[in-house]
Amino acid sequence: MVEGWVYQAEIGHQLKTIGIWQVKDLMIPTNKAWNTPLIWRVFSPETSIRILSTYLPQETFQDQYAWSESKSGSLRVKDVYTHFLMQKGQLDAAQNQRAFWSKLWASDLRPKWKIFMWRLTHKALATNTNLIKRNIPVRPSCYFCHRQEEDDNHLFRDCEISARVWLGSNLGIKVDSSQIIPLRDWVRNFLQLFWKVDEVKSERVTDFVVTLWSIWIHRNNIVFRQLYEDPTIIIHRKDVLLREWTESKNLKETSRKSSVFSTGAQQERPISQISNYQQDICLMVVDGAWKRHKDKHPRAGIGWSASVNGTRAFEGNSIIVASSSLQTEAYAVHRGIYEAKLRGIRHLQIHSDSVEVVRAIGSPHQPFEIATLLHDIRALRRDFNTCEIKKGSRMDVILAHKLAVAARQGKLVS
Incomplete structure (x- = not known):
């Protein structure tokens, strides 16, 4: 990590004079966590948020190179081009052009x-x-x-x-x-x-x-x-x-409606109506709530709610530090799996309404900001006999969503 905040604190402190020479000097070595009081004391609030929202993996794995300007972490010509446009102040024009063609290609x-x-x-x-x-x-x-x-x-x-x-x-x-x-x-x-x-x-x-x-x-x-x-x-x-x-167009619409009507009974049912195909499987819904306030300091909360054989088993929420809504959703999935592991659950099925997180978990390419989180999620899944992570609708995860919003507002359930 070679960010500017490694070398000099923004509020005027010289990091070397207070014993901070490397990124590891900002961590608590015994439990793989950031030294939060030190970070808040030395850095500005905005930089502190950036540091604390960087997830530290609990599992040991080999360091990898990633292109931070890319959503996938992979270096692509397209991302390099965008980076240079941003430096030249021409990104807005390029993004407007991309938005124009996206609308045209998506039209009927x-x-x-x-x-x-x-x-x-x-x-x-x-x-x-x-x-x-x-x-x-x-x-x-x-x-x-x-x-x-x-x-x-x-x-x-x-x-x-x-x-x-x-x-x-x-x-x-x-x-x-x-x-x-x-x-x-x-x-x-x-x-x-x-x-x-x-x-x-x-x-x-x-x-x-x-x-x-x-x-x-x-x-x-x-x-x-x-x-x-x-x-x-x-x-x-x-x-x-x-x-x-x-x-x-009218013919296609009529055909589509006929197809939907004929297969309506076979459509996917809400989570609440899915019968447990295996005894004692734990069905869990997770969600994250993230909001950036006017002073640019984000507030984030996550929530989870689990049931076994149709009976509510446990639920909870937590306040976290996250830099984006995507990272918040990934935190929610990770915490949900962790809570299930603590309770000795062996068969788990998690539902999240984040398409990007669910897709990234099974992909070799993942967004840069959640790469380390995804590594720990995959490691935790290995501790279960079965652990599925699926895409659910907003209505499916409504219980977890309410808990996440409550946590973002500072209201924690006991």
């Missing part, structure tokens, strides 16, 4: 429309200007108006034919004042506006994308099929595509 648009939008915004369509740049001999003029060069801006927005299409569409967009805006920004601005107002499943987003697609199809019909149709066919084609798309 047809795959070929999504790929078309990606190619359009990355200037990867075979317009005349793009072909000429690649030394392909084509005439530069627009196939619609035959007056100006055909680039992305002109073909999809600035050409008088395209401008009339936009004005005559259901969106009624006037493009006269948009010619100074690059097409990529113009497209993204409209899509983000529609998503903001209409949310993810915006009908206006679909209308906008299909209008662009219809303009492209009309242009290609002229180029490759020599079909010189009336430009009004663009709006007609768009309306047909939208109608087919809507009918396809």
Whole structure:
């Protein structure tokens, strides 16, 4: 560990003058724990939280290298790129772009429309200007108006034919004042506006994308099929595509509802209705509650509730120091297994509503901040005959959630 707080305390103390030379000097050597009074006395509250929320594994294992800027702890080109963007102050722009594409890829648009939008915004369509740049001999003029060069801006927005299409569409967009805006920004601005107002499943987003697609199809019909149709066919084609798309969505929804109805009896039941497939198995729900206050000092609590053969066996909660909600959830799972071990339970089934923690327990790649916690969780599981950790819903773990919130608020059960 080579953090800045190892060398000099933030409140002015020189660590070496008080006998702190290494990270181990901040620990109580007899029980593998942080020396909490010393840490709070020497460091600022914010740094103390960072130190105390670093989990010290109780099991001995070989040190491993991990990339702290990555959620998985593994070094990836993507994470290095994000790190450099952050240093240059360009991360917000990159994150906004990532959020835009995440929404587009997650939308219910047809795959070929999504790929078309990606190619359009990355200037990867075979317009005349793009072909000429690649030394392909084509005439530069627009196939619609035959007056100006055909680039992305002109073909999809600035050409008088395209401008009339936009004005005559259901969106009624006037493009006269948009010619100074690059097409990529113009497209993204409209899509983000529609998503903001209409949310993810915006009908206006679909209308906008299909209008662009219809303009492209009309242009290609002229180029490759020599079909010189009336430009009004663009709006007609768009309306047909939208109608087919809507009918396809309705058919899929009807099919989905029918499938759900026919298999409803086979759906997963709540934990409270699951019969114990083995005598004396302990069913436990765990949860964590984490909140960052205005002074940036987080407060966290964990809770657990266990039952055996349908009868409440034990429950509890605890206040912890954690740096994130993810770490709090991992602490809850660890404490739940530990409490079951203390009571001599041999068959355990734990339910947590944290997808990330449950997935990480069975994966060789785990988030950096909970890597040591996961190592101890795996070690504790080996002490049971059976120990399953499963994903549950928020309603499944509601008892543990209430206990965790109470602990975060300083209310502990006896």
